[in-house]
Amino acid sequence: MLFLLPPSETKLDGGSSGSRLDFAGLAFPGLQPIRRDVVGRLTRLAADESAALAALKLSPRQHDEVVRDRRLLDSPTMPALSRYTGVLFDPIGAEGLSEASWAWAERHIVIHSALFGPVRAHDLIPAYRLSHDSRLPGPSLRATWRGAVSSALAETGEFIVDLRSEGYVGLGPVGERSTYVRVVADVGGRRRALNHFNKKSKGLLVAALLDERPVLHDRGDLFAWCASRGIVVEGGAETVLVSDSLLDGAPVT
Template identity: 45%
Template sequence: MLVLLPPSETKATGGRGAPLDLAALGHPGLTAVRRTLLDALVALAADVGGSLVALGLGPKQTHEVARNAQLLSSPTMPALQRYTGVLYDALDARTLTPRARARLAVSSALFGLLRATDPVPAYRLSAGSTLPGLGGLRTLWRPVLTPTLAAVDELVVDLRSGAYAALGPAPGAVTATVLTERPDGSRTVVSHLNKSHKGRLARALVSSRAEPHDAAGVARVAARAGLRVELVGEHEVVVLTDDAGHAR
């Protein structure tokens, strides 16, 4: 089983690893697109104003442009340590076993697909960004990322957001949706709870001794971890919470 995580806009700073080496990353079939995007981001960083517009940033986020300018020289750290935020707090990757971490991968607008241990620098690029001369990222990634994911010979549990899933669909994957159920029975998506419970679900799946082969297996593991889940067809599970974020 491979659990595919979304990235985060926020990244941890620093690192102790050597500067980025594309040859050290997994999935070498993605190297050409990675190099194209790296070169484009570094070049764009020379134009701070243009970078802010292309990356959808505000005037107080020029430090993100500075990060991109140093992509090829700044220190690296493993992907699971680089990404931060609500989902990654709930995942608590530092306390996972090596076996559990090996069952995780991260989707990335810049790198396509990362193993948990792949060493990467801090950067800023989102799935919806449009870089000058390159256009939308979906056009670049889809032809190489989709076959990469299709070649995974185990169940993929896809926890990415829609924008990142569009970069390269994972054929046959089990997807998960988190919905908040109100007292009147209505259901809605709440961003904060969505991320937190996806982190909990990911942790439960990779920590389990079970090896799910379908959505029903994913639901069983989630239920044993205290999550309330429902099956929706053959390839989707829904995780339900209440307004306070508790599993219901």
């Protein structure tokens, strides 16, 4: 089973001294030509700061994000699960994971980057800025990635739990052997979609999985494991995750 996560806009700087991006070392090697194309388009765009700020929907105060992109081929790398920060990734706490949890993450966690396509937890990547709706020169990111990402994920043969935002789903829909997770709050017996706590709930779910490292093959296994942890999920066309069962009484807004 694979848990497919969206990336985050916020990322740690730095990485291992002397390291550089190695396309051949990334998972899903069939995507290497597209990765090289998208990286090339982004670094060329970043040479023109004003154009890059517009294409990436950044303000002049975010100048450093363009510098990141300009230098990404020479920037140090770190594991993808450590690189991403923010509401979803902070509960995971990659810096504090045990060796056993890292091994489980490498086997079961995939992060869908707009720049690199799907990468595994240990894949070494530099800091960058590119979102699913960024406008690079040439074909749209949707046209560039959609078919190739869908094929690469299908070729794993794994059941996929899709925790991505809808914007990233557009860059590579998954097939029948999958379930899309939608997070809701239970407010007075009524279900309501969430924004901020949507990401946090997904991060807490992944953190719980990394803590226990269950053996899962299909949605039935996932539901049984969630029930054992008091995590409320419901079936249907999608998997509904009830945030209240993960947030320990945090106010839902």
